[in-house]
Amino acid sequence: MNVVENLKTIKSLLPQHVKLVAVSKTKPVEVIKQVYDAGHKIFGENKVQELVSKYGQLPKDIEWHMIGHLQTNKVKYIVPFINLIHSVDSLKLLNEINKRAQKINRKINVLIQLHIAHEQTKFGMSYQETEELFNSGQLKNFPFVNVTGLMGMATNTDDMEQVRAEFRGLKEFFDMVKNKYFAEKQDFKELSMGMSHDFHIAIQEGSTIVRIGSKIFGPRQYA
Numbered sequence: 242m243n244v245v246e247n248l249k250t251i252k253s254l255l256p257q258h259v260k261l262v263a264v265s266k267t268k269p270v271e272v273i274k275q276v277y278d279a280g281h282k283i284f285g286e287n288k289v290q291e292l293v294s295k296y297g298q299l300p301k302d303i304e305w306h307m308i309g310h311l312q313t314n315k316v317k318y319i320v321p322f323i324n325l326i327h328s329v330d331s332l333k334l335l336n337e338i339n340k341r342a343q344k345i346n347r348k349i350n351v352l353i354q355l356h357i358a359h360e361q362t363k364f365g366m367s368y369q370e371t372e373e374l375f376n377s378g379q380l381k382n383f384p385f386v387n388v389t390g391l392m393g394m395a396t397n398t399d400d401m402e403q404v405r406a407e408f409r410g411l412k413e414f415f416d417m418v419k420n421k422y423f424a425e426k427q428d429f430k431e432l433s434m435g436m437s438h439d440f441h442i443a444i445q446e447g448s449t450i451v452r453i454g455s456k457i458f459g460p461r462q463y464a
């Protein structure tokens with residue numbers, strides 16, 4: 242498994258405007274360093290403890306993204322250095338991120354995670370809850386949180402037409418809310434969708450950020 246070759250292959254498949262988050266969860270820092278040394282600086286993790294540990298061990302110009310479910314009691318550990326939180330799925334979490342960010346006077350970029358899959362297991366808010374949040378004007382209460390877009394995970398299925406329909410629905414929702422609530426906000430522009438098995442489709446459907454793990458680092462082994 243040559244991670245640098247894999248990285249190059251993936252990069253060659255991505256249009257210029259699509260950002261690549263290399264999902265390094267479960268992978269050791271030595272392997273992440275190889276990808277870093279090949280020139281890639283954006284990595285994603287899904288567990289706070291692992292993220293903080295890797296942040297401490299790796300070069301400080303890495304852009305770290307939190308892509309997994311985030312508990313409010315762990316927000317404080319990542320707020321000092323996180324570049325983008327993809328997985329904001331409640332008002333409570335927005336409130337906590339704002340509070341912790343204010344304490345250190347740092348504005349935190351976040352995406353709202355939508356539940357678009359036909360599965361019980363995926364986190365995220367519904368379209369209705371998300372629109373209610375934007376419509377309520379409550380984001381104004383969180384001046385230290387910068388909402389730069391939306392994130393979604395499609396159903397884990399071989400039915401690529403279903404995956405496509407889910408991504409397409411999220412893109413339509415993104416365009417609608419952008420027009421309705423963020424028309425003046427230039428930096429509301431990110432749509433994080435697409436993983437190793439479905440990123441081609443996600444890009445066709447308007448993704449601006451793909452989160453790719455196993456196609457770069459190989460399969461993950463969970464203990």
Ligand SMILES: *Cc1c(COP(=O)(O)O)cnc(C)c1O
Binds near residue numbers: 266436453
């Ligand atoms: C693990 C993970 C990915 C990457 O998955 P791969 O299939 O290995 O590319 C992307 N997004 C989230 C939220 C993840 O947890």
